[in-house]
Amino acid sequence: MSIAKKMYYQAARLVNLSLLKGAPTRLLLPYHHLVSNEQLPYVKHLYPYKGVRAFERDLDYLLKHFKPVGLREIIMAARRQTPLPAHAFLLTFDDGLKEVAEVIAPLLRQKGVPAAFFLNSAFIDNRSLFYRFKMSLLVEALQQPQSKATLTALGEVLHTDGSPEAIIQAVKRIRYGNRALTDAAGTVLGLDFNAWLAEHQPFMSSAQIQALVEQGFAIGGHSVDHPYYQDLTLEEMLQQTTESVETLVNRFKLDYRAFAFPHSDAGIPKAFFDKLLQGPEPAVDLIFGTGNQRADIHPHILHRFNCERPELDIEAAVKGILIYNRLQEIRGKSVIRRD
Missing domain, CATH: 3.20.20.370 (Glycoside hydrolase/deacetylase)
Structure with a gap:
């Protein structure tokens, strides 16, 4: 605020x-x-x-x-x-x-x-x-150190440079129309959203x-x-x-x-x-x-x-x-x- x-x-x-x-x-x-x-x-x-x-x-x-x-x-x-x-x-x-x-x-x-x-x-x-919950989980994962190869791959998926800050901002800009990007980014990070959903049931x-x-x-x-x-x-x-x-x-x-x-x-x-x-x-x-x-x-x-x-x-x-x-x-x- x-x-x-x-x-x-x-x-x-x-x-x-x-x-x-x-x-x-x-x-x-x-x-x-x-x-x-x-x-x-x-x-x-x-x-x-x-x-x-x-x-x-x-x-x-x-x-x-x-x-x-x-x-x-x-x-x-x-x-x-x-x-x-x-x-x-x-x-x-x-x-x-x-x-x-x-x-x-x-x-x-x-x-x-x-x-x-x-x-x-x-x-x-x-x-x-919810795709926005996936976005939050992606940002949470990006709080942890990621390899250069992972960051480079994420940058390609999200059409941004490979810095963690740029990737996080790109994740936060995802909208309903391109929500499939959350799944693509999750795959790069090794996040199985279906398994997460089954386990946590929010x-x-x-x-x-x-x-x-x-x-x-x-x-x-x-x-x-x-x-x-x-x-x-x-x-x-x-x-x-x-x-x-x-x-x-x-x-x-x-x-x-x-x-x-x-x-x-x-x-x-x-x-x-x-x-x-x-x-x-x-x-x-x-x-x-x-x-x-x-x-x-x-x-x-x-x-x-x-x-x-x-x-x-x-x-x-x-x-x-x-x-x-x-x-x-x-x-x-x-x-x-x-x-």
């Missing part, structure tokens, strides 16, 4: 929360990926995350100042056009990592907090490994997901295999979305349909939302973006904000996002435009 952002959030913590809550009907939507005290090699080079104690402190703060609501409650309010409880919040978690079942859900049940978990259908039961099983549903938690689609939607055609966006949602609806007998964008919803065309939300029987009930609590072109599009950075407790994150929302309103940019 930049020095400017740190100063911003430090200043935000000093503001009285009662001055920032604004309209009591505004829904607070913080999101995480996982909570763990472990340094997980398949995640550590992608994004930071909080430990158990920090997450518990965040939960206590939210419960003190806001009211937890469930995804189904939000969907029913949207369908009926009725308000939610004042100052409500919903916790959401992306990608369906096993820490959801092993760490997060037990803490949430203990404190009586509902949550929604957004899952990639291709990763359920560890049937495939994602939840169907049985674990079913248990969450039976415990009252909600689930939703998060695309099939986590692409950047900005790199897809409209048809591919719709296929990724509907397949992930319908897989969950059919497998876990859901009577609702929710979807959360992987990565970002920035630049997604209006036609995408029209296809999914219009008509007497829309394809999804709610869509969650990453636009930091802003409004959108349709009331069934809601925007979340990141609250998993360990250097920020939830008080700073919440106050920071609420101040940001106020500033956006003043600037006339509180509603996201779609072309």
